[in-house]
Amino acid sequence: MAAFDYRQAEEIRRVFAGHGVRYLFIGASGAVLLGYPDTTQDADLFVDKSPSNCQAVVSALRALGFHLTSDQATEILRGKDFVQLKNGPFDIDLVFAPDGIERFEDAWQRRIEVEGFPVCHLDDIIASKRAANRRKDLESLPRLMSFRQYWTARNRK
Amino acid sequence: MEEPALSSELTPELLEEFEAASRRSLATRINYSFIRTYKPVLDDAPFRSFNTMAEYRQWCEENLPDWLGYGRV
Secondary structure, X not given: OOXXXXXXXXXXXXXXHHOOOOEEEEHHHHHHHOOOOOOEOOEEEEEOOOHXXXXXXXXXXXXXXXXXXXXXXXXXXXXXXXXXXXXXXXXEEEEOOOOXXXXXXXXXXXXXXXXXXEEOOHXXXXXHHHHHOEHHHXXXXXHHHHHHHHHHHHHHO | OOOOOOOOOOXXXXXXXXXXXXXXXXHHXXXXXXXXXXXXXXXXOOEEEEOXXXXXXXXXXXXXXXXXXXXXX
16 A cells, blocks of 8 residues: 555545534644654544544545445444554554643643645644653654744744 | 654745745645555554554554654654
């Protein structure tokens, strides 16, 4: 499978909007949308866990070409915290309860819109990486914190 | 392994990198950033779900090679 690309990001934006999905790009993929130069592999989406939104996610994923069995769809509808999808045109991680962020609604209020892409605020991305406390996150945090300095100053102008 | 420091120094080199990135279009930034490499175990199933993040973290620690960096510090 090829790497995730802009055209696929546009597809997510279009199809998720069409199905009324409430979601935010999070993690390294979110930081990239905010301007952070880095490499990453999967698109990480923070998704509102409400039953109606989970139903919308299942419909949207199928419209995007993900081959969800009825059991897999049920798993999403049951409200899992984390779902890893590698059964579609690109890989997606659905995060319903990221570490370090209390409620989707809080992150939604703080979101940044980048050309129609809803993205977690950089402080939420950093908070979730800090709280996850994984080796790979902690190694990447100093550079991300440096970007925060740059990004904050730039947005003040 | 020593725990990485969480300092946030904005060196001239980093500033230059960030400025350069800011001049690229969103499409270019995305196309430059996403890469594809095989991750053992993690990439070997088409679908996984976890009831809680703690359960997911534990699964990563018990099943993924350490060098992937998914283990908690």
